[in-house]
Amino acid sequence: MVGNSNQSNQSSLETSYDVVGIGNAIVDVISHESENFLQDHDLVKNSMTLIETDMAVALYNEMSPTLQSSGGSAANTMSGIASLGGKAGYIGKIRNDHLGEFFSHDINAAGVDFVVKPAKEGLPTARSMIVVTPDGARTMSTYLGISTNLRKDDLDVELLESAQILYCEGYIWDIETTKDTIRSAIAIAKDANRTISFTLSDSFCVSRHKEEWVELITDKVDILFGNEDEIKELSGCNTLSEAAQWIQGRVQIACLTLAERGSIIVTENEIIGIGAKQVAQVIDSTGAGDLYASGFLFGYARGLDLKTCGELASISAAEIISHTGARPLVPLKSLITSEFNK
Amino acid sequence: MVGNSNQSNQSSLETSYDVVGIGNAIVDVISHESENFLQDHDLVKNSMTLIETDMAVALYNEMSPTLQSSGGSAANTMSGIASLGGKAGYIGKIRNDHLGEFFSHDINAAGVDFVVKPAKEGLPTARSMIVVTPDGARTMSTYLGISTNLRKDDLDVELLESAQILYCEGYIWDIETTKDTIRSAIAIAKDANRTISFTLSDSFCVSRHKEEWVELITDKVDILFGNEDEIKELSGCNTLSEAAQWIQGRVQIACLTLAERGSIIVTENEIIGIGAKQVAQVIDSTGAGDLYASGFLFGYARGLDLKTCGELASISAAEIISHTGARPLVPLKSLITSEFNK
Numbered sequence: 286m287v288g289n290s291n292q293s294n295q296s297s298l299e300t301s302y303d304v305v306g307i308g309n310a311i312v313d314v315i316s317h318e319s320e321n322f323l324q325d326h327d328l329v330k331n332s333m334t335l336i337e338t339d340m341a342v343a344l345y346n347e348m349s350p351t352l353q354s355s356g357g358s359a360a361n362t363m364s365g366i367a368s369l370g371g372k373a374g375y376i377g378k379i380r381n382d383h384l385g386e387f388f389s390h391d392i393n394a395a396g397v398d399f400v401v402k403p404a405k406e407g408l409p410t411a412r413s414m415i416v417v418t419p420d421g422a423r424t425m426s427t428y429l430g431i432s433t434n435l436r437k438d439d440l441d442v443e444l445l446e447s448a449q450i451l452y453c454e455g456y457i458w459d460i461e462t463t464k465d466t467i468r469s470a471i472a473i474a475k476d477a478n479r480t481i482s483f484t485l486s487d488s489f490c491v492s493r494h495k496e497e498w499v500e501l502i503t504d505k506v507d508i509l510f511g512n513e514d515e516i517k518e519l520s521g522c523n524t525l526s527e528a529a530q531w532i533q534g535r536v537q538i539a540c541l542t543l544a545e546r547g548s549i550i551v552t553e554n555e556i557i558g559i560g561a562k563q564v565a566q567v568i569d570s571t572g573a574g575d576l577y578a579s580g581f582l583f584g585y586a587r588g589l590d591l592k593t594c595g596e597l598a599s600i601s602a603a604e605i606i607s608h609t610g611a612r613p614l615v616p617l618k619s620l621i622t623s624e625f626n627k
Numbered sequence: 628m629v630g631n632s633n634q635s636n637q638s639s640l641e642t643s644y645d646v647v648g649i650g651n652a653i654v655d656v657i658s659h660e661s662e663n664f665l666q667d668h669d670l671v672k673n674s675m676t677l678i679e680t681d682m683a684v685a686l687y688n689e690m691s692p693t694l695q696s697s698g699g700s701a702a703n704t705m706s707g708i709a710s711l712g713g714k715a716g717y718i719g720k721i722r723n724d725h726l727g728e729f730f731s732h733d734i735n736a737a738g739v740d741f742v743v744k745p746a747k748e749g750l751p752t753a754r755s756m757i758v759v760t761p762d763g764a765r766t767m768s769t770y771l772g773i774s775t776n777l778r779k780d781d782l783d784v785e786l787l788e789s790a791q792i793l794y795c796e797g798y799i800w801d802i803e804t805t806k807d808t809i810r811s812a813i814a815i816a817k818d819a820n821r822t823i824s825f826t827l828s829d830s831f832c833v834s835r836h837k838e839e840w841v842e843l844i845t846d847k848v849d850i851l852f853g854n855e856d857e858i859k860e861l862s863g864c865n866t867l868s869e870a871a872q873w874i875q876g877r878v879q880i881a882c883l884t885l886a887e888r889g890s891i892i893v894t895e896n897e898i899i900g901i902g903a904k905q906v907a908q909v910i911d912s913t914g915a916g917d918l919y920a921s922g923f924l925f926g927y928a929r930g931l932d933l934k935t936c937g938e939l940a941s942i943s944a945a946e947i948i949s950h951t952g953a954r955p956l957v958p959l960k961s962l963i964t965s966e967f968n969k
Contacts, residue, residue: 316736317956350706350733350954353695364692383725391692394658565907568950608910609950612692614659 308359308454310377365579421567455486572611650701652719707921763909797828914953
């Protein structure tokens with residue numbers, strides 16, 4: 286144990302949740318395709334592109350047989366925290382349609398408290414068409430639907446105040462309405478002296494919001510998650526080491542994920558290297574970053590040292606990439622040694 | 628090659644399809660649960676139970692996070708045949724609802740011709756709640772919905788006449804309407820001098836229809852598929868060898884699947900043993916029998932000898948049990964050597 290110094294900034298008020306997440310509530314529609322499929326449909330590998338209804342229908346019609354699995358970045362992360370034995374809440378918007386019921390069943394069944402009422406009218410529940418190539422890479426085309434309509438009055442103030450950590454999804458920044466909502470959520474959590482965590486989500490998403498995000502992250506964020514492309518895009522640095530230096534001091538902790546090269550945890554004074562947990566074969570990398578965040582945040586909320594938090598993150602990410610879909614198929618709690626289970 | 632004697636009974640008329648399948652069009656709702664879940668909900672492991680709406684809702688509410696994947700025994704088999712490079716058609720009934728669209732997308736995307744129009748009213752599309760235990764066993768609770776409404780006028784006579792083999796699902800016998808429909812389909816195919824194949828589906832299903840099935844199979848069926856429990860139940864024999872002897876002469880070919888012990892192909896004069904293809908771990912056995920039938924029927928339709936048909940069956944079944952869901956995640960054609968690809 287490196288010690289519990291990571292808890293120094295946290296409120297001493299009693300909290301009933303480890304983490305509450307806020308993001309786009311999405312059902313994933315997943316197919317396995319050849320590399321040619323990406324080229325034929327002008328899809329940028331590993332990225333997330335927002336699409337409209339027409340494109341969603343056209344792309345779906347071209348896809349191979351699919352699996353449908355509940356998704357949404359922050360929702361995946363919260364499901365992972367619950368699967369580790371943590372107490373998680375979720376804020377996101379669905380319609381009262383089939384996909385909405387499916388999403389709602391799965392997040393509740395995972396043990397996450399999800400209390401936002403489904404909309405009775407308006408756009409349908411969001412879905413993301415996820416194309417998985419033979420190397421396990423995922424390329425996402427997302428129709429946001431009703432998730433763009435998450436408003437300030439959907440925020441459960443008590444839930445936000447009672448969670449030790451707020452986790453915000455960068456993706457949600459693409460829509461003005463939801464951006465305002467997330468700013469309000471951050472303000473509520475900050476006022477309650479809670480820890481603010483944020484994921485950069487996608488490098489194209491970073492490039493769309495770079496200036497705002499540098500300011501937001503510096504002013505408000507305690508724990509930042511991002512991969513190499515994303516932190517380089519945010520910082521404008523060409524190398525990972527420059528980007529790591531850039532982020533030091535801007536946030537308390539930055540977790541930078543490096544795919545098969547593991548991850549580094551960057552604090553003001555140190556960098557901790559975490560090895561990737563080996564898997565027999567990467568079947569579908571969807572949710573790798575989301576579940577990394579689950580492991581890290583669960584450990585952090587439970588007062589574990591940063592190295593242990595990173596190891597929990599690696600174990601959680603490894604489970605998710607060994608099968609299709611971004612939600613755990615076995616209780617993550619069963620994969621961690623009793624040492625971590627406290 | 629044992630030779631092409633297996634083709635002797637077949638019509639010399641030109642056929643444009645290898646196989647046409649008829650069955651209940653179902654979407655699978657799959658979760659991974661502990662063994663206790665089966666006991667707590669009075670579910671009989673490895674069986675298929677028909678349930679009503681109330682039970683379907685209650686069970687779904689108790690299930691862990693789910694994956695939704697198109698299913699239906701004969702539909703899985705036809706998808707497997709298309710995935711092997713064969714030409715397959717499918718007859719089954721869906722509603723014009725979300726699950727119906729999902730089913731329709733997936734079977735068409737697999738390359739199967741599915742031409743039955745979705746019903747515009749009536750019950751919703753069928754779904755099967757599939758509980759997968761840690762040993763990979765699957766236990767199914769099926770709400771049949773609109774699939775019970777497959778009628779004679781849904782039969783595409785031209786499709787039935789133009790397929791070398793008709794494949795019938797035993798499950799469909801549970802409803803009078805669909806039983807009549809399948810009898811009509813068999814009559815049409817018989818009149819066109821086509822090969823009739825039939826799967827016993829489930830041992831409880833066999834016990835419900837034993838007398839009728841012994842008569843049907845003896846009179847009309849050329850190729851029979853079943854597992855050890857099912858053939859014992861049908862024959863009333865206590866041992867596999869007795870059951871194998873019983874079926875000899877009643878059908879031209881019986882393919883008896885024995886899980887990890889492989890399968891035996893029983894003809895009037897011989898028994899051929901086929902080894903199970905090893906998989907690293909059985910994740911979900913759903914569809915094992917269905918995909919076994921895909922491999923066998925594809926090989927048979929293409930005039931391959933019975934041993935080779937059995938090997939294609941084993942390869943196809945091995946792919947399906949190595950992941951969650953009963954439809955192939957990779958083209959089965961890519962798993963078979965060029966020797967088989969003719």
